Amino acid sequence: MRVEPIQVGRAEIRSVEDLIAFHRRIRPYILRRLAEFKKSFEEGNEAIFEELVFCILAAGASARMGVRGVEALRGVLLSAPAEELAERLQGLHLYPASRAKYIAETRDYLASKFRFRLKELILSFDDAMGRRDFFAKNRHIKGIGYKGASHFLRNIGFSGYAILDKHVLRGLAGLGVIEGGRPPSTRRQYLEIESKMREFAERVGIPLDEMDFVLWAARTGMILK
Known part of the structure; x- marks a missing residue:
């Protein structure tokens, strides 16, 4: 899914009041982006895989690098060998060869094991935790953790x-x-911080799905992905 950054300006968040005010100001943009994300799932398996590729490319790099990488690979993601993917990522990503290998190996695993029916696979899980564990812990899905x-x-x-991510964690620490x-370096640590963030979000009245956008935008000045 092609997205353009929405420039909202950075904000200095020193208090809960600052956070709530910033959220109120940028919430229409957040809701618009969340609605766009839901459309990508309905577009089908290739669009879903494209989002997985974005996350593989963004991990250990940046969201902007992930977006640029996906743009360069769009159209060949389902067919190109790792070598061609790496060539297309040259100059656009810090780790073109390793990320290209991750993408190709993940794609081939999903094709051979699940016939690339990603929508069907994702909907097969009964609970949110199991769905995430599958992608985070699966050694055949390369380059992403929790x-x-x-x-x-x-x-x-x-x-x-x-x-x-680092912006969200720094924002939570600052508050x-x-x-x-x-x-976090383990599943337990991730879930502990996530639980604290969820409790905080409930306490201040900002939905969890919107909280990371607010903290990220405050430090970057934009809403991206």
Whole structure:
């Protein structure tokens, strides 16, 4: 799904009041983007895989790098070998060869194991946790962990996942929700921080699915993906 960054301007969030005011100002843009994400799931398997590729490319790099990479690969994602994918990523990504390999291996696994019926696969899970665990813990799905799996599922319209990237973690730390801003390195740590973020979101009246947008936009000045 092609998206353009929505420029909203950075904000200094020093208090809950600052957070709520910023959320109120940018919420129409957040809701518009969330609605766009739901459409990508309805577009079918190729669009769903494109969002997974975005998350593979964004992991350890940046959302902008993920967007640029997907644009370069669109049209050949389902067919090109890793070498061609890497060539197309040259100059656009920090790790063109490794990310191209991740994409090709993940694609081939999903094709051989599930006949690339990604929509059917994702809907087969009865609970949100199991759905995310499948993508985060599966050794055949390369290049993403809990943050990437959460990001992927949010970007295809599934709710209830916290995307704990560096901007979100620093924002939470600045508001006293967590101590420090170090990224979680285990599933248990991820779920603990996610739980704290969920409780905080409920307390201040900002839906969890919108909270990471607010914290990310405050530090970057934009709403992207």
